[in-house]
Amino acid sequence: MDLWCRRFFLGFLGLVAALAWAGVHAENGVSDKEIVLGQSLGLTGPLAQLAPDIVNGANVYFDSVNAKGGIFGRRIRLVTLDDGYQPANTLKTARQLVEDERVFALLNLTGTDNVVGILPMLAKEKPPVPLFAPFTGADVLRVPVTGHVFHVRASYADETEKLVQHLTTVGVQRIGVLWINNGFGKEGLAGVEKAMHKRGLKLYANAPVQPDASDVDKAVAALHDTRPEVIIMITTGVPTVSFIKAYNKARKGMRFYALSVMGTQATLRALGPDGIGVVVTSVVPFPWSQSNPVANEYRSAMKNAGYDNLSFLGFESYINAKVLVEGLRGAGKDLTRPKFVNALEQMRQLNLGGFQVGFSKESHQGSRFVELTIIGPGEKFTK
Numbered sequence: 001m002d003l004w005c006r007r008f009f010l011g012f013l014g015l016v017a018a019l020a021w022a023g024v025h026a027e028n029g030v031s032d033k034e035i036v037l038g039q040s041l042g043l044t045g046p047l048a049q050l051a052p053d054i055v056n057g058a059n060v061y062f063d064s065v066n067a068k069g070g071i072f073g074r075r076i077r078l079v080t081l082d083d084g085y086q087p088a089n090t091l092k093t094a095r096q097l098v099e100d101e102r103v104f105a106l107l108n109l110t111g112t113d114n115v116v117g118i119l120p121m122l123a124k125e126k127p128p129v130p131l132f133a134p135f136t137g138a139d140v141l142r143v144p145v146t147g148h149v150f151h152v153r154a155s156y157a158d159e160t161e162k163l164v165q166h167l168t169t170v171g172v173q174r175i176g177v178l179w180i181n182n183g184f185g186k187e188g189l190a191g192v193e194k195a196m197h198k199r200g201l202k203l204y205a206n207a208p209v210q211p212d213a214s215d216v217d218k219a220v221a222a223l224h225d226t227r228p229e230v231i232i233m234i235t236t237g238v239p240t241v242s243f244i245k246a247y248n249k250a251r252k253g254m255r256f257y258a259l260s261v262m263g264t265q266a267t268l269r270a271l272g273p274d275g276i277g278v279v280v281t282s283v284v285p286f287p288w289s290q291s292n293p294v295a296n297e298y299r300s301a302m303k304n305a306g307y308d309n310l311s312f313l314g315f316e317s318y319i320n321a322k323v324l325v326e327g328l329r330g331a332g333k334d335l336t337r338p339k340f341v342n343a344l345e346q347m348r349q350l351n352l353g354g355f356q357v358g359f360s361k362e363s364h365q366g367s368r369f370v371e372l373t374i375i376g377p378g379e380k381f382t383k
Helices: 003-025 051-067 087-100 112-124 156-169 183-197 216-226 237-250 265-275 293-304 312-331 337-345
Strands: 034-041 075-082 105-107 175-180 205-209 230-234 255-258 279-282 371-376 380-382
Touching (some): 034 051, 051 265, 051 293, 051 312, 112 183, 156 371, 175 183, 175 237, 183 205, 230 237, 293 312
Parallel strands (some): 034 075, 230 255
Antiparallel strands (some): 279 371
16 A cells, blocks of 8 residues: 555544544534523413413523624524423423434423423433423422532422411411422422421411312312411412412402412413412512612513513523523533533522522532512512
8 A cells, every 4th residue: 555545544544533533422412503402391281371481581591692692602592392281291392302302401391290200311311411490499309419400499498488487477377288289289388397397387278289270169168168367379370370269259368378480470460350469489589670680681681572571480581591501601612511510510609690599519509599579459579
């Protein structure tokens, strides 16, 4: 073999080896031009009214990043699929996102059972698919720490602790709980019981309700007959609205306390006058605050994008996207899933402008912020 042929042959072998190495080591969802992310939400079903706020909040922030050149020249593309808030469907859509769409990471998935059900599938990928900021506060997803799962929002235990602390401080002892009959509801119920036990109290009454609210009249009767002073609602979407309206028909004057997942304008519109006086926890600052920098940024971004449906959930989704982008930037130009996870674990104290987020190897819980808001006249939240 002459010298030229030998050089050509060796060069060809080098090219084959380089291509083979790239094929083995190329990260799913990452190319020279884009980073592909995925989310699975109940665009239909009992939580359909929550989905638009979540979708728009994240997309508005990602669009603003793309308009400025993206992340090291890569645009972010978010693929959204509908799971109808059904855990079995979430497993299918998550698999579609991972195997067919080949996403780099997942974010904003909704529902405790939905998220728990996909963890084994995500862990089987090598390296595991990062799951960022799911809309669930369940401790089963937080303890022990799962290496590729990161949470921004406070836990349900944090929210129920805040509610029970407030109620017992003002002298309320007969606390009733309405809980949705799934993993979210059971975890929230346990959180209320734990917070009351901490104060030497026992839960006064409780009743479950199906996710489709098909048995709401039964739940109303069960709690109405026991005469609690207040009702804490561990519910979302349709059950929340249906129960409050049905209970108000049976008995006026009940004080309702709800968790952050019901904090959307769609829920307020559905409740109408029945929503006035309902207290709702929030895991992000007040979106309409004039003094909070990140809230001002959110409102301005939504307005510029042509949206007027501001909400706590939309703001939370915006914040989730913002924190995720900081993790992508921290991972550097040679983006891989392990580098992204490491960048998040090094994000000890990120100040977004009036809202702090921090992670470490020992804790993937970004925030424990919880405050109380109340629904006032005109379908508006007030502090």
